[in-house]
Amino acid sequence: MKYALTAAWLLLVPAAPALAATSVSIGINLGAYPRLVPIPGYPVYYAPSVNSNYFFYDGMYWDFDGENWYDSPWYNGPWTPVDPFYVPSYVLQVPVRYYRRPPVYFHGWSVSAAPRWHEHWGDRWVERRGDWNRYDRRSVPARAPLPTYQRQYSGNSYPTEQRQVEMHTQNYRYQPREQVVQQHYEQRGIQGGPQRAEHAQAPQRSPREERQHENRQ
DSSP states (O other), rough: OOHHHHHHHOOOOOOOOOSSOBOOOOOOOOOSSSEEEEEETTTTOOOOTTSSEEEEETEEEEESSSOOOOEEEEEOOOOOOEOOSSHHHHHHOGGGGOOOOOGGGTSSSSSSOOOHHHHHHHHHHHHHHHTTOOOGGGGGGOOOOOOOOOGGOGGGOOHHHHHHHHHHHHHOOOOOOOHHHHHHHHHHOOOHHHHHOHHHOOOOOOOOHHHHHHHHO
């Protein structure tokens, strides 16, 4: 029944914008900046200590609650719903093992492979996103730098949404590569800066190097 309702919803909103106008609370309440670990072979980070399906990619934090995707330029939100048609492919390709709270329908799926989004979101979604899982390791981009300046803001010092925009523009001089993320920045009023050369040219680590790096964190 749930899948039928999801499919019906997708049929009704094929032209929905990538970013809704309303920010929402999704039950995440982080007391401090989370530890983010690079996922081997992918330009994505995950947060092993956060009790949620929490990622960072291309200058944005992404969270999946089991049914819906959300994003935010700040680690503790506020969050904005993201239409499943527009979630970046590299986020969708993250293997199941990096989901800290996998939904029930993930049960039985290979932990070393991406979730079977084509089964979950149905034929209409596949028609528009049929190439989402075409992964070529040779063309994987470098990871975006983490906005670590946010570490100094937590609790009562965590900024309002308006201040977040100002501070992000001032402190995070990174230009997103994904068109959908560029759109999200624009709609929030964030001005992206030139990509830093050390990050733009940074090579991807091998799986062994990634494990060693993670163990040092």
